[in-house]
Amino acid sequence: MAEKITPRDKDFSQWYQDVVLQARLADYSPVKGCMVIRPNGYSIWEQIHQDLDRRIKATGAKNAYFPLFIPESFLKKEAEHVEGFAPQCAVVTYAGAKDLEEKLVVRPTSETIINSMFAKWIQSYRDLPMMINQWANVVRWEMRTRLFLRTTEFLWQEGHTCHATAEEAEEEARKMLHVYTDFAEEVLAMPVVPGLKSESEKFAGALRTYCIEAMMQDKKALQAGTSHNLSTNFAQAFDTVFLDKDGQQKVVHQTSWGVSTRLIGGMIMTHSDDRGLVLPPRLASTHVAIVPILSNANKRNEVLAAARALAKAIQETSLHSQLPYQVGVLVDEDDTKQPGWKFHEYELIGVPIRIELGPRDLENGQVVMTRRDWARKESVALAGAPQKVVNELAAMQKDLLERARAFRDQNTFEIEDYADFRKRIEEPGGFFVAAWCQSKDCEAKVKEETKATIRCLPIGTDYRPIPAVGRCLACEGSGSLVRAIFARSY
RNA sequence: CGGGGCGUAGCGCAGCCUGGCUAGCGCGCUUGCUUGGGGUGCAAGAGGUCGUGGGUUCAAAUCCCGCCGUCCCGACCA
Secondary structure, eight states, X not given: OOOOOOOTTTOHHHHHHHHHHHTTOEEEOSSTTOEEEOHHHHHHHHHHHHXXXXXXXXXXXXXXXXXXXXEHHHHTTSHHHHHHHGGGOEEEEEETTEEXXXXXXXXXXXXXXXXXXXXXXXXXXXXXXXXXXXXXXXXXXXXXXBTTTBOSEEEEEEEEEEESSHHHHHHHHHHHHHHHHHHHHHTSOOOOEEEEOOGGGSOTTOSEEEEEEEEOTTSOEEEEEEEEEEETHHHHHHTOEEEOTTSOEXXXXXXXXXXETHHHHHXXXXXXXXXXXXXXXXXXXXXXXXXXXOOOGGGHHHHHHHHHHXXXXXXXXXXXSSOSSOOOEEEOOOTTSOHHHHHHHHHHTTOSEEEEEOHHHHHXXXXXXXXXXXXXXXXXXXXXXXXXXXXXXXXXXXXHHHHHHHHHHHTEEEOOOHHHHHHHHHTTOOEEEEEEOOOHHHHHHHHHXXXXXXXXXXXXXXXXXXXXXXXXXXTOOOSSOEEEEEEOBO
């Protein structure tokens, strides 16, 4: 069933696609650029949804749902917004067997339609802050698509908040940046750099955009989440005003923030290897696959009984453990497949821990255990196996993050000389931290000449870009320098 | 929209350059036996309008032209 995986050294992009397809996470649909998420892939999204939803609610946001269709006029109310999104919108012009009086945009994001309701719901400062989140699908007609990373239709979570003051809105945008940073690192085991987008890279309609940027195994960057301070841009366009304590009519200050199914792609490109998917335990639904070795017909029932008892013991032990999830254990009793076949299969789909249990083990009172991110097998006493599983699941979650962080740090370089930069962005590649004079021209020049963009401006404890000394990477000027991460990206 | 590749069995491909015999191979599938601690082995089977339309020719999977589909690279990507 499963073909051999294309070696990564040939073509990372092809390797990535193979992992997605062969681990049966997703397929392309008949509609170009649209993705069918298979059960294997969707269960990962369910874990993300469940965990992140809890974190979002903890900030006070409430879930709601807004329509898929947005009247075209709504989108046009905010000038920068429509300019940024119009080229990639899908628009319904004909429905109910006739041409529509007003065209309907299939939402590329929901700022406008949500603001149309905010304007009705918000009357006084007592209604603030208003914090709404929705889990939904959006459509963006990109020219080029990639499974999970950039699909025509994708699933995401988008939060939209209204606040009485600019300070509160800014605080909210920063708070969500933290939520995303913690989530990416704790759950996806994907280290990220939190920072600010440059003017040219920020969200269309935002005052400023915070983001988290991750490094993939080919050393390219991936934007993994964004949190925008929208200031009053949309509120002014939609007349979202409130009566403040001082009796004055004021415009609300807003934020929006979101992450998408792209996180799944990022997680794959961070951890997986040539044998297939590597799933951080917190994203797995099956954490342990027990493969009973049924070679000996006389011992068959004994082996099966031991395997089932072990599964039960693991689940029970995990209930009393510190693990923040319930451990899923599978006993693979299918005897139309050989053990070797099963080993490959569970590696392909990324089951974190595999246990072999056969007649030989029963005699010795042990099992053979291996972790998906190990190259070795270990013999473990049967009695101690459940605790060992719990320990290794926790350790694997930690190890994956640390390994990815070490990889990123090893491939992040300080750089000053532009000629040197042009050489090294090609080979070996990576993140390049350099001084930037904050001019659009310098940013554009670098992009034009090297295909590298400013992924983000790392921020200090004051959330502002970190001042730099020396000279701008591109123009060698020495005025108003900040540190910027330059990299090629997805 | 540009540049390139590919379309032959469910999947992956060879054959094409240099036209010709019954269109092949691997995996998968079916049946039986065997095997089972890293994708067991053996045997017998099923499965193909060679993407599509036209042209050249005694003869086209193979040569020529159009079209369609698909993938990669680029442009695009809050």
